[in-house]
Amino acid sequence: KLVTLSGSMVPSYPFPTVDVPDHAHYTIGVVILAVGITGMLGNFLVIYAFCRSRSLQTPSNIFIINLAVTDFLMCFTQTPTFFINSMHKRWIFGKKGCEVYAFCGALFGICSMMTLMVIAVDRYVVITRPLASLGLMSRRKALSIVAAAWVYSMGWSLPPFFGWSAYVPEGLMTSCSWDYMTFTPSVRSYTMLLFTFVFFIPLFIIIFSYCCIFRAIRHTTRAITKISCEGTRDSAKRFNKMRSEWKMAKIALIVILLYVISWAPYSCAALTAFAGYADLLTPYMHSVPAVIAKASAIYNPIIYAITHPKYRSALSKYIPYLGRLLCVTGRDRFSSSSFQSTRRSTLTSQSESRGLSKPRNSSVSESESAHFSDTEEDSSRTPVPRQLSSDVNQVRHISQRSKVRGHNTGEFERTPVHNPTDPAICLLSQITVSIRVRFMSTCCYLHTLICTMYSTEDVFNLKVIHFQLYYFKCQIGVV
Structure with a gap:
């Protein structure tokens, strides 16, 4: 046919x-x-x-x-x-x-x-x-x-x-x-x-x-x-x-x-x-x-x-x-x-654009930085005390290294107490900011859990706390 x-x-x-x-x-x-x-x-x-x-x-x-x-x-x-x-x-x-x-x-x-x-x-x-x-x-x-x-x-x-x-x-x-x-x-x-x-x-x-x-x-x-x-x-x-x-x-x-x-x-x-x-x-x-x-x-x-x-x-x-x-x-x-930890660089750059450095370890997550990012394991899994301990050890290492350098050269410079360019002072300020941000974030997270489990009457208070956290981050330059 x-x-x-x-x-x-x-x-x-x-x-x-x-x-x-x-x-x-x-x-x-x-x-x-x-x-x-x-x-x-x-x-x-x-x-x-x-x-x-x-x-x-x-x-x-x-x-x-x-x-x-x-x-x-x-x-x-x-x-x-x-x-x-x-x-x-x-x-x-x-x-x-x-x-x-x-x-x-x-x-x-x-x-x-x-x-x-x-x-x-x-x-x-x-x-x-x-x-x-x-x-x-x-x-x-x-x-x-x-x-x-x-x-x-x-x-x-x-x-x-x-x-x-x-x-x-x-x-x-x-x-x-x-x-x-x-x-x-x-x-x-x-x-x-x-x-x-x-x-x-x-x-x-x-x-x-x-x-x-x-x-x-x-x-x-x-x-x-x-x-x-x-x-x-x-x-x-x-x-x-x-x-x-x-x-x-x-x-x-x-x-x-x-x-x-x-x-x-x-x-x-x-x-x-x-x-x-x-x-x-x-x-x-x-x-x-x-x-x-x-x-x-x-x-x-x-x-x-x-x-x-x-x-x-x-x-x-x-x-x-x-x-x-x-x-x-x-x-x-x-x-x-x-290309490792490129997301950490994003947080650093955004913090520095407002004049402050970001927390050292508080900005790493498992997410990548781009379409096929190459970040490492999520450092947020590391306990906060361990992270802070490593930061404090680094401060000690910097201080000891500066002392050895001065002893070897025979030159001892008197550094002002509040010198912002001193690595140890900068790192200590970063640790302080990291602790404050983590504390505020934890408070908001716990408050969210309470409102979710029990009632929705405190939604306004929750928004207030979130606003306070955002304002605090703006003040310290991490937002």
């Missing part, structure tokens, strides 16, 4: 076919195969490196691992089917196969978008509100957020199975997606809500987060630049650390922008059909954007391999051949260690 399609006679299959040159199918098939192999291999290396390297196993890096998992599964489920159908020039796996294929593409694509949104929000909190984020992100919370992203994605991927829209072949009829071509209330409502809650709202949150990040980093960088003009060694170190954090934020933005740009053509095609101009779309306008969208899975590993020092260092350590292929040098390994 033959049917007429585009003015020619083609065989009739359970799904319709499109009369296009054979080389169009073969070209798309080869491209999607190359994209799939590259994406699976690259994302597997990302997962392997982040799971093997202990320095990369931080709560915020769980989001990076989840993004790599979704990209890997996207390539694993879409590439073989798309390639085989392209070689046959039609869909050969039946209706159920089409539905499963489209469901996997929707699930992993939506989960990737949600993960990118979570990464942007996490970077926003860590960079713009470092004190408020102390101890906020733990491994359990990160896993809970990832699970919520999967549940949310599942909620938007299942409705076509129950009659709200449908999963159908698209483009050259060698791949499947949700039905955005049919002009019916069910299809139009699903398409409108899907784009609103899966694409536009997350995109707005990402844009807002990074606008705030850039604004905060620009403000802090200007403050550090003024301080660095004094020529002190500490100011230079903090300025370099801030530059590293700024670099990480820019790399994270590149990852998100490439993902959005990859899905933009496909979104434009779907929105054109949603607007009622489906007859203007050719089969190529469906299939080519679909290939570009699936290619978003290969960008992240490439960006990491080029720009992420600790990822490059981990690959060279566990896979030496790749280290030579990526030209990993000793400088890269040194850079990977120099």
Whole structure:
């Protein structure tokens, strides 16, 4: 049996076919195969490196691992089917196969978008509100957020199975997606809500987060630049650390922008059909954007391999051949260690912008400083007495070292008691500030627990205490 399609006679299959040159199918098939192999291999290396390297196993890096998992599964489920159908020039796996294929593409694509949104929000909190984020992100919370992203994605991927829209072949009829071509209330409502809650709202949150990040980093960088003009060694170190954090934020933005740009053509095609101009779309306008969208899975590993020092260092350590292929040098390994505790530098720079230094150990948490931050273990796990003891020991060490230096040189300078440049005095003032901040924070935390467990009548008092804490931090220059 033959049917007429585009003015020619083609065989009739359970799904319709499109009369296009054979080389169009073969070209798309080869491209999607190359994209799939590259994406699976690259994302597997990302997962392997982040799971093997202990320095990369931080709560915020769980989001990076989840993004790599979704990209890997996207390539694993879409590439073989798309390639085989392209070689046959039609869909050969039946209706159920089409539905499963489209469901996997929707699930992993939506989960990737949600993960990118979570990464942007996490970077926003860590960079713009470092004190408020102390101890906020733990491994359990990160896993809970990832699970919520999967549940949310599942909620938007299942409705076509129950009659709200449908999963159908698209483009050259060698791949499947949700039905955005049919002009019916069910299809139009699903398409409108899907784009609103899966694409536009997350995109707005990402844009807002990074606008705030850039604004905060620009403000802090200007403050550090003024301080660095004094020529002190500490100011230079903090300025370099801030530059590293700024670099990480820019790399994270590149990852998100490439993902959005990859899905933009496909979104434009779907929105054109949603607007009622489906007859203007050719089969190529469906299939080519679909290939570009699936290619978003290969960008992240490439960006990491080029720009992420600790990822490059981990690959060279566990896979030496790749280290030579990526030209990993000793400088890269040194850079990977120099990115440690970049979040601590953010707090330091923000404190110095108001003329005071920050507490030494009170600003470290398990959260990273950027898209794939490289912070160490959360020092907030260290008991306060132990931290203060180490600080006091350091004060003694500084004092003894200055005495030995004076004895050896025979020169003894009389230092004023309140000299602000004396290292011991500065460190003691930092310890005092640290104790006061921790005490006030503990009071607010206990008051919050009491109001939560017993009643809500003291909400006003709770707000007053929080305001007092904020005002106190402003006075000492840590906010």
